[in-house]
Amino acid sequence: MAEQMRDLARSLHTKDGQEAVLAHMVRAAIEMIPGAEEASISVVTGRSKIESHAASDDLPRLIDALQESLQQGPCIESAFDHTTVLVTDLRKEKRWPEFSRGAADLGAASMLSFQLFVEGDNLGALNLLSRSPDVFDEESEHIGLLVAAHAAMAFSDTQKIDQLHDALASRDLIGQAKGILMERYKITAQQAFIVLSKVSSTTNVRLTTVAERLAATGDFPSGA
Numbered sequence: 001m002a003e004q005m006r007d008l009a010r011s012l013h014t015k016d017g018q019e020a021v022l023a024h025m026v027r028a029a030i031e032m033i034p035g036a037e038e039a040s041i042s043v044v045t046g047r048s049k050i051e052s053h054a055a056s057d058d059l060p061r062l063i064d065a066l067q068e069s070l071q072q073g074p075c076i077e078s079a080f081d082h083t084t085v086l087v088t089d090l091r092k093e094k095r096w097p098e099f100s101r102g103a104a105d106l107g108a109a110s111m112l113s114f115q116l117f118v119e120g121d122n123l124g125a126l127n128l129l130s131r132s133p134d135v136f137d138e139e140s141e142h143i144g145l146l147v148a149a150h151a152a153m154a155f156s157d158t159q160k161i162d163q164l165h166d167a168l169a170s171r172d173l174i175g176q177a178k179g180i181l182m183e184r185y186k187i188t189a190q191q192a193f194i195v196l197s198k199v200s201s202t203t204n205v206r207l208t209t210v211a212e213r214l215a216a217t218g219d220f221p222s223g224a
Contacts, residue, residue, distance in 0.1 A: 022054035025151040029126060030056060033112075033144045035135035036128040040064055041116070042075040044123040050075065060129055062106050072096040073103070078113035079123035084141055087111040089133035109133040112140060114148035126151060170208040177211035180218065 026039045040060035041053040052064035067073035073096050074085040087093050088110055093100040103111070108129050116124035126148050130136070174196065181192035196214075200207040203221045213221050 019054065021151075025126070025147075026054045026056050029128060029144070029147050029151075032147055033128060034137065034140045035110070035130050036112070036140070037131060038129040040127050042067070042079065042125045042127055044076065044079050044125075059107055059131075060127060063103055063108055063111075063127070063129065066099060066102050066106070070096070070099050070102070073099040074111050074113040075125045075127050078115050078127075079125040083115050084145065085111075085113045086136055086141065088136070091133070107131055110135050112136045112144060114144050116148055116152045124152075170211075173208055173211040173215055176215040180214055 022041045026041060029039045030036045038056045038060045040055040040063075042064050043051045043053060045051065050064055050068035052061050055061040055064070063073075064075065067075050074087050077095075078085040087100075090100045090104040090109055090111070108131065110130045110133050112128040114126045116126055126144070128136070128140075128144065174193070177196055178189055178192040181187060181195055182189060185192075185195075187195070196207060196210055199205075199220050200210045203210070205213075205221045210221060213219065
């Protein structure tokens with residue numbers, strides 16, 4: 001198991017981009033955690049909207065959608081309140097009656113959810129599903145916690161990398177837009193940035209969007 005965890009950590013950190021990390025995380029969870037047949041990553045934004053990522057099949061995707069529509073279920077409870085939430089038999093589960101009935105009707109029988117991260121109002125959970133009841137045990141929880149810990153660190157790293165890429169792309173767009181204005185109006189870089197900022201404020205359009213529009217078309221957004 002220790003060797004498997006080392007392999008997982010190395011492989012997660014070699015994946016390029018958030019979605020690739022999430023997809024690899026889900027595959028590893030299914031392979032390593034006893035009882036897991038399907039899995040997904042649920043990202044809760046604004047403490048209400050649930051986005052299903054890297055779902056291994058339609059079933060976990062539908063389960064995530066059901067939890068969002070009802071605003072109840074093990075994913076939400078795991079992300080908000082607990083590290084681990086176990087459901088041994090959805091047909092007998094009383095904590096979320098409406099969700100449990102709906103999930104069982106979709107074909108799920110047992111679930112296991114692990115909190116991945118909490119960042120302000122955004123939360124994440126690793127969700128495991130089985131079509132059979134009573135399949136998750138202490139070993140499932142123990143291994144699942146280890147997988148989730150590695151996954152959470154890798155996910156955080158990819159978020160930082162994606163944010164850096166976004167920042168660099170925004171800087172390049174703004175630089176291009178400033179260059180256009182400097183050439184067109186024979187103004188300084190600082191003056192060009194002030195023009196972009198004023199257009200952004202006047203049109204209520206993000207600065208990077210204003211810059212992107214100018215760089216692509218040579219024009220400002222309508223209303224400028």
